[in-house]
Amino acid sequence: MPGPGPAGGGMSSSALESMLARLYTDEAFLKAFLEDPGAALHRAGLDETDRASLLAIDRDDLLLAAESYSAKRLSRRPGGAG
Numbered sequence: 001m002p003g004p005g006p007a008g009g010g011m012s013s014s015a016l017e018s019m020l021a022r023l024y025t026d027e028a029f030l031k032a033f034l035e036d037p038g039a040a041l042h043r044a045g046l047d048e049t050d051r052a053s054l055l056a057i058d059r060d061d062l063l064l065a066a067e068s069y070s071a072k073r074l075s076r077r078p079g080g081a082g
Contacts, residue, residue, distance in 0.1 A: 019044065019054060023062060024069040034059070 022044075023030050032040040041051040 015050065016053065019046070024066045025073075030066055
């Protein structure tokens with residue numbers, strides 16, 4: 001199944017990856033996204049098509065990924081576990 005991209009009129013891979021990275025690493029942005037996804041993505045400057053692509057993301061999977069990235073970042077800090 002092809003993902004969103006230029007051929008499908010959706011987000012470009014780099015834009016999607018950039019926004020996902022922000023959701024995974026920016027706790028304030030993730031919180032805003034979870035509280036009001038459409039508004040958070042609009043404030044981030046995404047157009048309607050791009051917002052629709054990200055609004056389709058499974059919230060549980062998003063939270064799992066964000067928690068995983070946070071744990072990895074903490075473990076790489078001096079004095080962190082791992």
